[in-house]
Amino acid sequence: MLExxxxxxxxxxxxxxxxxxxxxxxxxxDRVAAMLAGTREDPDDVLGLVFPSGNAASIRDVAVNAxxxxxxPRQLRLITAILEALLDQRFNLNGVQSTTHCATPLVIVSGxxxxxxxxxxxxxxxxNGQRGNLAVGRAVRLVLTNIGGGRxxxxxxxxxxxxxxxxxxVAERLDAGCWPSLAERQGGTAAETSITVMPADGPxxxxxxxxxxxxxxxxxxxxxxxxxxxxxxxxxxAAALLLSPQHARVIANAGWNVADIGRYLFEHARNPVWRLxxxxxxxxxxxxxxxxxxxxxxxxxFRVPVLASPESLIVAITGGDSGGFSAVVTNWxxxxxxxxxxxxxxxxxxxxxxxxxxxA
Amino acid sequence: MTFxxxxxxxxxxxxxxSLAPRPGSLAGLRLGVLDNGKEQxxxxxxxxxxxxxxxxxxxxxxxxxxxxxVAPPEAIEALAMCDIVITGLGG
Amino acid sequence: MSxxxxxxxxxxxxxxxxxxxxxxVFAPIAHATAALLALPADYVSTNIVWLPHPTxxxxxxxxxxxxxxxxxxxxxxxxxxxxxxxxxxxSANAASGGGAALEEPVHSVHHGGSGNHSESESDSAALAxxxxxxxxxxxxxxxxxxxxxxxxxxxxxxxxxxxxxxLTCDDGSCIMPADALAKMVEAMVKPKVSSxxxxxxxxxxxxx
Numbered sequence: 001m002l003e004x005x006x007x008x009x010x011x012x013x014x015x016x017x018x019x020x021x022x023x024x025x026x027x028x029x030d031r032v033a034a035m036l037a038g039t040r041e042d043p044d045d046v047l048g049l050v051f052p053s054g055n056a057a058s059i060r061d062v063a064v065n066a067x068x069x070x071x072x073p074r075q076l077r078l079i080t081a082i083l084e085a086l087l088d089q090r091f092n093l094n095g096v097q098s099t100t101h102c103a104t105p106l107v108i109v110s111g112x113x114x115x116x117x118x119x120x121x122x123x124x125x126x127x128n129g130q131r132g133n134l135a136v137g138r139a140v141r142l143v144l145t146n147i148g149g150g151r152x153x154x155x156x157x158x159x160x161x162x163x164x165x166x167x168x169x170v171a172e173r174l175d176a177g178c179w180p181s182l183a184e185r186q187g188g189t190a191a192e193t194s195i196t197v198m199p200a201d202g203p204x205x206x207x208x209x210x211x212x213x214x215x216x217x218x219x220x221x222x223x224x225x226x227x228x229x230x231x232x233x234x235x236x237x238a239a240a241l242l243l244s245p246q247h248a249r250v251i252a253n254a255g256w257n258v259a260d261i262g263r264y265l266f267e268h269a270r271n272p273v274w275r276l277x278x279x280x281x282x283x284x285x286x287x288x289x290x291x292x293x294x295x296x297x298x299x300x301x302f303r304v305p306v307l308a309s310p311e312s313l314i315v316a317i318t319g320g321d322s323g324g325f326s327a328v329v330t331n332w333x334x335x336x337x338x339x340x341x342x343x344x345x346x347x348x349x350x351x352x353x354x355x356x357x358x359x360a
Numbered sequence: 361m362t363f364x365x366x367x368x369x370x371x372x373x374x375x376x377x378s379l380a381p382r383p384g385s386l387a388g389l390r391l392g393v394l395d396n397g398k399e400q401x402x403x404x405x406x407x408x409x410x411x412x413x414x415x416x417x418x419x420x421x422x423x424x425x426x427x428x429x430v431a432p433p434e435a436i437e438a439l440a441m442c443d444i445v446i447t448g449l450g451g
Numbered sequence: 452m453s454x455x456x457x458x459x460x461x462x463x464x465x466x467x468x469x470x471x472x473x474x475x476v477f478a479p480i481a482h483a484t485a486a487l488l489a490l491p492a493d494y495v496s497t498n499i500v501w502l503p504h505p506t507x508x509x510x511x512x513x514x515x516x517x518x519x520x521x522x523x524x525x526x527x528x529x530x531x532x533x534x535x536x537x538x539x540x541x542s543a544n545a546a547s548g549g550g551a552a553l554e555e556p557v558h559s560v561h562h563g564g565s566g567n568h569s570e571s572e573s574d575s576a577a578l579a580x581x582x583x584x585x586x587x588x589x590x591x592x593x594x595x596x597x598x599x600x601x602x603x604x605x606x607x608x609x610x611x612x613x614x615x616x617x618l619t620c621d622d623g624s625c626i627m628p629a630d631a632l633a634k635m636v637e638a639m640v641k642p643k644v645s646s647x648x649x650x651x652x653x654x655x656x657x658x659x
Binding site: 372374375380403412428429430431447450 | 455476489511515526558
């Protein structure tokens with residue numbers, strides 16, 4: 001515990017040392033105790049080690065930062081589940097927190113617990129006014145910086161950062177009637193809630209009010225997804241597509257599903273080799289495994305995908321009903337996309353059917 | 361009267377790292393070279409190795425598959441057989 | 452920066468002095484990372500050799516000249532002698548003055564947790580006990596072409612590796628993910644090792 005002479009002294013010290021630059025709620029014993037009522041887990045249980053510091057984060061430590069972020073006790077289960085995914089070594093939090101790139105976790109919550117916890121998926125979902133989304137995303141970020149130590153100008157080398165480093169959390173619309181939710185596609189039931197995390201850039205808007213076919217809409221989306229300057233252009237990897245309901249319906253009404261979207265964007269979100277060479281993004285030495293997986297780059301017809309595979313695309317429906325706007329989120333490829341499910345006793349992962357090679 | 365709040369920084373688990381003793385001279389030592397794969401790291405480290413050969417240092421090279429991750433165990437094992445290591449590029 | 456410094460810490464713990472070439476623009480980051488990792492106050496000044504930023508677009512000749520000019524510094528660092536400071540000044544993020552100084556809090560007893568343990572003998576005994584407890588689990592993994600190896604116990608943290616070799620199934624589904632195995636190991640070991648706070652397992656895919 002930290003003792004200050006006055007509340008004002010505590011507040012000034014916390015805003016200067018332990019905040020994201022914005023005002024925080026002081027984590028008094030009463031407030032932290034109230035926050036811990038939002039979980040059945042033992043407050044002393046350690047979720048994991050947060051890098052780059054390697055300090056341990058207990059459930060209580062997470063509750064402290066959740067109070068500071070302005071989160072509610074009913075959001076604590078989501079926050080701890082998100083952190084369990086981020087602390088998985090495959091996410092490579094050490095890298096995400098210290099890179100010169102503008103990387104930050106994108107969090108997508110899919111399932112009924114999102115709305116029971118006060119998250120939102122309608123108009124303005126990625127921006128201001130989304131109290132639950134912002135508080136949950138901010139709580140996660142405060143844990144990462146206060147416990148993990150990834151602070152800009154100190155251990156976080158990000159040259160420009162991004163507004164998404166304040167908070168970057170959305171819920172999925174479950175009522176669009178297009179295809180099973182992200183949670184269901186990960187193997188959950190309609191009653192289960194999943195969280196998905198991806199090391200991400202900030203979102204890029206795709207505005208399209210005219211396309212009436214999936215092909216034309218997705219070609220426009222592909223054009224954004226393959227932009228030179230994202231790391232995806234240089235390294236086929238993962239990306240997220242946050243589809244507005246209007247765009248999702250254009251696709252679903254033609255009988256397409258998420259697998260079709262993944263396949264189409266894997267084929268069409270590509271850059272010809274000459275364009276990458278021109279941009280200085282082409283590494284002339286390609287390994288046999290690259291050739292086996294993606295094709296021979298010496299073939300003049302060859303176009304380099306931005307996705308590692310059709311399944312590397314994360315698709316979630318989110319946003320209001322009032323227009324044709326979607327968001328493309330490209331990734332920081334040295335960390336993995338992970339999914340976890342959430343319940344009253346904590347979070348869990350379902351057995352995976354394919355094992356990925358990971359860096360030790 | 362004081363104002364008490366929880367500490368938001370978690371718990372330090374790792375003990376403070378201990379540093380190995382430094383050699384008195386470089387002659388005859390095995391020099392591990394850990395290239396983290398950043399642009400020009402191999403060129404810069406390579407030039408240092410060339411110059412240090414004159415000091416009687418024998419190089420052992422290891423390269424990280426990704427500069428965004430810590431060195432894999434096989435690289436550490438190869439370097440653990442050296443007397444001193446140079447790595448880069450940081451940043 | 453933290454990857455290079457972590458690698459250095461790993462090697463130092465194995466008895467191998469390690470120095471790092473770092474672009475000078477990252478000097479504040481190097482200091483902050485060293486402090487975060489609880490390295491000694493003079494770590495950065497004796498173990499880092501500064502290169503002028505940027506280096507990514509240098510010609511081979513320019514890169515060689517850069518090193519030629521600094522090779523004395525490299526030798527000195529390898530011998531543990533102090534380096535000249537980088538020419539770059541502190542980053543633009545440096546806190547400006549103005550306003551009252553911030554209060555330093557008094558640290559009272561840390562709430563919760565059983566405190567740090569530094570009894571290495573009982574840590575070794577706990578590790579041996581844990582290995583015995585999970586041997587049955589490790590054996591079943593070996594039957595499927597993997598292995599579970601517990602490597603270290605300290606400060607309440609049990610560390611190990613799940614080593615994936617030639618699996619008996621094609622898609623990897625016969626082996627539980629490392630995070631699930633870690634929870635299983637925790638449940639098995641905690642009743643016998645009360646100081647256990649966390650199990651971390653790294654997944655290592657062995658080259659075939």
